[in-house]
Amino acid sequence: MKKLSDIQIDHLYEFTKNHYVEWYDVQTELVDHLANGIENQWKIEPDFSFENALIKEFKKFGVFGFSDLIKEKTKALNKCYRKHVWIYFKEFFRLPKIIITLFSVWMLSLILGMLQNKLYVTVPFVFIIFVMHVTYVYTQKKQIKYRISKNGKNGLWIMS
């Protein structure tokens, strides 16, 4: 049976990337799906060109292409991230971290209580937190960009 070459597999990865699928696991899943579809077409028509077989297979995803899939995956990932953030948040209210939480609240209320103009503390405090947050997001984005440019993949995978 006629099989897809390595170059054609790479072309399918590029195809999914060009259709805004940025996660490597979803790209891989779609590449395998498209490859299976194309190879099945070749069983009936071995001379059918790769490009035309790909167009035919992609049409099966409907008029919106991969967009529903991307939407659902984004939703699923956001749900997963929220769950993790919630787990980390809860940790601050359990031993041993609750000691740090309570101590921080006590310290802050003590400092605020000593000052007449509380804005001297609150404004720089909020500003520092904001800057830290922006810096973190910026460096993370830079790291993801670097990883993609280095190996063309966004995400890690463990294979069995």
Next chain:
Amino acid sequence: MKNTNLYKGSLITIILKLLNEHDKMYGYEITQKVKEITKNELQLTEGALYPALHKLEAQGLLDVEVIKVGNRVRKYYKLTEAGTKETVDKLVELENYIKNMRALVNPKFRLE
């Protein structure tokens, strides 16, 4: 999918039932299996299948296994313990639905 509106609500049940019968399956295999069982009557659209699979995975009903096959990587889905329980519930739900629909569409003739 053929007769989209009628089948739409049963997509999750179809996936869970198939995975319950097979140890593990990949996306393309699911579409082909459905076609084979229904003799081409029902065709799962890829645009509906994968979002449903990803949703079930996020809900913890499906587990994923990745295996290298030839020159590409294949993502297999299998039921988790919660997924197996959910399959039973979904099938009962579907049976009840079929029973009620049959009663509505084809009510028994009564002489009262």
